[in-house]
Amino acid sequence: MRSIELARKRAADAGVADRVAFEVAPAAGFSGTGYDFISTFDCLHDMGDPLSAAKHIRSAIADDGTWMVVEPAAADDVAGNLNPVGRVYYNFSAQLCIPNALSQTGAYALGAQAGEAAIRRIATDAGFTRFRRATETPFNIVYEVRP
Numbered sequence: 001m002r003s004i005e006l007a008r009k010r011a012a013d014a015g016v017a018d019r020v021a022f023e024v025a026p027a028a029g030f031s032g033t034g035y036d037f038i039s040t041f042d043c044l045h046d047m048g049d050p051l052s053a054a055k056h057i058r059s060a061i062a063d064d065g066t067w068m069v070v071e072p073a074a075a076d077d078v079a080g081n082l083n084p085v086g087r088v089y090y091n092f093s094a095q096l097c098i099p100n101a102l103s104q105t106g107a108y109a110l111g112a113q114a115g116e117a118a119i120r121r122i123a124t125d126a127g128f129t130r131f132r133r134a135t136e137t138p139f140n141i142v143y144e145v146r147p
Contacts (some may be wrong), residue, residue, distance in 0.1 A: 004022045036062055044110065047101055061147060068144060
């Protein structure tokens with residue numbers, strides 16, 4: 001909660017508090033609709049029910065809006081992840097991401113190293129029709145998802 005308080009203070013100090021809001025809410029239950037832009041950073045693969053979160057994002061985003069999804073760089077198969085970054089991410093995932101996702105209620109978790117196909121499937125199943133890999137680094141992939 002302290003981070004939310006700090007974000008509110010910084011928004012007020014910057015003179016933008018009338019245009020931005022910060023709240024603590026579940027991914028499948030945040031408030032508001034008609035958003036032009038929604039972003040998620042390194043979290044979809046950690047959720048117990050990423051599909052419900054994606055469906056909620058779809059219902060909250062404007063028809064011409066954009067959902068920017070940033071996820072750890074991962075291939076769709078194990079062999080594609082057997083590189084220095086993939087090995088570190090598998091380690092993190094086994095110790096943090098998978099236990100976190102499984103500790104939550106939900107239909108299913110994405111599991112270790114959710115590649116582009118898994119992220120695309122979530123977006124498509126949630127009702128999005130346009131999906132593209134916008135850019136990437138050795139550590140993250142940025143997807144542009146649109147209704």
